[in-house]
Amino acid sequence: MNRSLFFFSIVVIAVVALIFRVSFLSDRPMHGDEAVNAVKVSELIEGDEYKYDPYEYHGPTLNYFSLITSWLYGANSFVDLNEEALRILPVLFGLFLLVIIYTLRDALGAQAVLFSFVFIAVSPVMVFFSRYFIHELILVFFTATFIIGGYFYLKNPRIIWALIIGVSLGLMHATKETFVISISAIVLGLFFLFVQASKKNRLVILKSVRVSHLFLMLISAFFISTLFFSSFFKNPKGIIDSISTFVTYADRAENSVHVHPWYFYFKLLFFYQYSDGPFFSEWIVLFLSLVGSFFGFRGELKYGNPKFIRFLVFFTAVIIIIYSLIPYKTPWCLLSFYYGMLVLSGVGAVQLIHLRNKSFRLISIGIIFLGVVHLGQQSYSMNFKYFFDSRNPYIYGHTSSDVPKIVEKIKLIASFDNGDLPVQIQVYCPDNDYWPLPWYLRDYNVEYGDVVSEETPPAPIILIQPSMEDDLMRKLYELPEPGQRELYMYLFYNVDDGTVDVMELRPSVELVGFVSRSLFEKYLQNNTKGLEVEP
Incomplete structure (x- = not known):
């Protein structure tokens, strides 16, 4: 392929990718996990010291x-943050x-790239x-950078x-x-590749890895990991x-509401339809990745490095098997193996x-063209039409469409409070299950709790889960x-018909x-009309 045409095509595709990723970035309501991450980031922005929690929240790179x-967005506090300022980070990655x-x-090979x-x-x-x-x-x-670095190292062992x-x-x-x-998966992929290699090639591979370079890899990995987990050497614990956390997550993998059957990821990716929603499938990726794996495993390739592609086949197959066998499954985890499938496609x-x-050849070109068009259509549908609809396969425990209505109702009523400070709000939910409200109510003075507090006076606005209503009535009418x-x-009283709406934070x-x-x-x-909650 002509180099200028190749580069032009790459730029055009990158622009399409950017448009898909940044358009209407703030429209989807914040997921509870996103809101939790936002709070942790805000603590750093406001000058609090980050401390890694081995029980929740994952590692520190997202925060830093x-x-x-x-x-870059000029956010100096939690209140200054917005959805775009946060979501631009995953867009960049x-x-x-x-x-x-x-x-x-x-x-x-250039064409495979x-x-x-x-x-x-355009993958949805x-x-x-x-x-x-x-x-x-x-x-x-x-x-990916680890694998790419390894490929270039084995080609030309250099310190970089x-x-x-x-x-x-x-x-x-x-x-x-x-x-x-x-x-x-990387280690096992290399092992299978090593086993398949001839004795001569094995010796070449072993001799290419210098002990001093291996030591440098381990030291640099340890330094970077230590730097982040210690909060830049402020929290040695x-x-x-960062090591003890694996006990927690090993237990969580077996005992969780996120336990799903082995085929869970494949259903989401290739055979998903919920209720009367559309049928979602990235079938072209499944088909072409199997074709790529077949030719890669046999070594019958028109272009590219057969050893690297075979490693990619081994790596992707192993990581798919591991994630399928682990009972704990959440939709985003599939990205770790799906990226390999996309490259093999x-x-x-x-x-x-x-x-x-x-x-x-002509039939194949037609299938690929239709597959790409279908991916683009599905991506548009998933990200801009069903972007927080339960019929979207990746809407998982997501924030209800009621939450923006709840927040708007609170803003409307709070605007008539005559106090000098932001109106006080109390939110009580069992097990502190009130996310993502801390994100949406960040402009207000909010007391959160997992029980109805009898120590603080009632706030002008109170949100609770229905199971706590008796405790709240005691706080309001028995204790004073x-x-x-x-x-x-x-709060959600309908003036027209006298009914009261029970809103949803998330499904159920x-x-x-x-x-x-x-x-x-x-x-x-x-x-008067402003107090009505739209259906």
């Missing part, structure tokens, strides 16, 4: 990298995952989680490649505990916690368009002295709202 994007494929022109670019750019799941403020894409990116491998390993560890799965596409039989009790009205997680009568009447005097 988000400092950079937050500063999603684009980085696209760009680094360009470095594999020799390993994959171009096809891989296309599939990664890659676009969806490139717009999601969680750790996963950071982990996938540093796994040893450093890239070590730094990538350290950043993988500092991103998410599941990095051990990726490393295990974080280093120990590029390899498979090249093999098909170079078939000797002209008829098969006579003459100090204020009546409370339902209900919220009931209350507002003090004094604040209710102030609002009602100004705009």
